[in-house]
Amino acid sequence: MDRRSFIKSAGLAGVGTAALAAPAIAQSAPEIKWRLTSGFPKSLDTIYGGAETISKAVSDITDGKFQIQVFPSGELIPTPQALDAVQNDTVEATHTCSYYYVGKDPTFAIGTAIPFGLNARQQNAWITEGGGQQLLDEFYGQYGVVSFVAGNTGTQMGGWWRKEIKSVADLSGVKFRIAGLGGRVMAKLGAAPQQIPGSDIYPALEKGTIDAAEWVGPYDDEKLGFAQVAKYYYYPGFWEGGPAIHLFVNKAKYEALPDSYKAALKAASALANDVMMAKYDVKNVTAIRSLVGSGVQLRRYPNDVLEAAYKATFELYDELAAENANWKKVYEPWKKYREEAYQWFRVAEYTFDSFGYTMQAKG
Numbered sequence: 525m526d527r528r529s530f531i532k533s534a535g536l537a538g539v540g541t542a543a544l545a546a547p548a549i550a551q552s553a554p555e556i557k558w559r560l561t562s563g564f565p566k567s568l569d570t571i572y573g574g575a576e577t578i579s580k581a582v583s584d585i586t587d588g589k590f591q592i593q594v595f596p597s598g599e600l601i602p603t604p605q606a607l608d609a610v611q612n613d614t615v616e617a618t619h620t621c622s623y624y625y626v627g628k629d630p631t632f633a634i635g636t637a638i639p640f641g642l643n644a645r646q647q648n649a650w651i652t653e654g655g656g657q658q659l660l661d662e663f664y665g666q667y668g669v670v671s672f673v674a675g676n677t678g679t680q681m682g683g684w685w686r687k688e689i690k691s692v693a694d695l696s697g698v699k700f701r702i703a704g705l706g707g708r709v710m711a712k713l714g715a716a717p718q719q720i721p722g723s724d725i726y727p728a729l730e731k732g733t734i735d736a737a738e739w740v741g742p743y744d745d746e747k748l749g750f751a752q753v754a755k756y757y758y759y760p761g762f763w764e765g766g767p768a769i770h771l772f773v774n775k776a777k778y779e780a781l782p783d784s785y786k787a788a789l790k791a792a793s794a795l796a797n798d799v800m801m802a803k804y805d806v807k808n809v810t811a812i813r814s815l816v817g818s819g820v821q822l823r824r825y826p827n828d829v830l831e832a833a834y835k836a837t838f839e840l841y842d843e844l845a846a847e848n849a850n851w852k853k854v855y856e857p858w859k860k861y862r863e864e865a866y867q868w869f870r871v872a873e874y875t876f877d878s879f880g881y882t883m884q885a886k887g
């Protein structure tokens with residue numbers, strides 16, 4: 525074969541290969557457009573921003589082929605209906621708190637946070653490396669969704685009150701907006717828990733439909749304006765030591781994705797998980813100073829409230845374990861991890877933190 529005919533046949537072979545390969549390449553990188561409903565208001569670049577981080581990263585990783593359009597809570601779907609909307613494939617995904625769905629099954633709370641549970645590091649560790657992901661996916665699978673950890677707020681504040689809470693008796697009859705299983709604990713202490721999506725809390729508190737409210741922490745709470753209508757700001761949010769935010773995806777839609785797009789969703793969620801926590805850890809530092817500077821009164825929940833809540837919490841968990849097989853299956857290994865993690869974290873981490881903070885406070 526001379527050089528010309530070699531080039532010619534190589535060229536032809538090249539055309540043939542390209543013609544054969546093109547459909548395979550198109551198939552492995554199809555153009556896909558999804559809609560995601562966020563559980564959060566658009567004004568919060570922290571928690572709402574998590575979905576935007578996912579959307580951008582997925583697009584970047586797939587050269588723009590896989591697009592996820594993000595909608596704020598309520599624009600397409602109200603937060604309380606978002607899980608059903610994903611299950612029914614009205615939208616492909618939601619970025620939200622699993623514990624908004626405790627009305628379906630209290631087990632949903634474990635994926636986010638349960639009272640006196642894990643801090644952000646521990647919750648993350650339990651889910652990603654401690655067996656939690658598999659347990660949660662078996663549970664979430666009953667609702668036709670798959671989950672990715674995709675954010676955390678860190679330990680939250682305990683809410684905005686118009687009056688001081690000096691003992692458990694002061695909780696009696698108070699209409700308190702609180703998310704997840706914290707509401708069940710507060711009810712055991714006499715309060716009247718209310719479940720309200722983030723964007724509707726301020727108007728409810730302002731109008732007096734509710735008496736008190738918790739959301740997340742200084743940065744978000746300052747943006748939502750709670751300080752204008754309630755001046756006592758309590759801590760800690762003992763029902764939210766380190767709440768994980770999840771990306772939920774319709775299972776059938778997820779399974780139909782090319783493997784590389786599945787990997788993109790996983791990587792993008794992990795990125796959102798890191799970015800959200802870091803944002804809170806920077807923005808809360810300045811927001812707490814600004815709130816206190818504007819006259820907000822910081823208060824620690826009194827010990828009798830914390831102790832009564834602790835007791836009520838573990839009674840509730842035992843009741844749930846006796847009546848709900850899903851709860852028992854996820855909670856028992858979770859509790860074992862919690863017990864062991866507490867033993868470890870109180871050695872180095874806690875000593876380091878508490879000694880440093882005490883010395884700094886002494887000046």
Ligand code: PYR
Nearest residue numbers: 621703738739740767
């Ligand atoms: C809440 O709904 O309370 C959150 O912490 C996001």
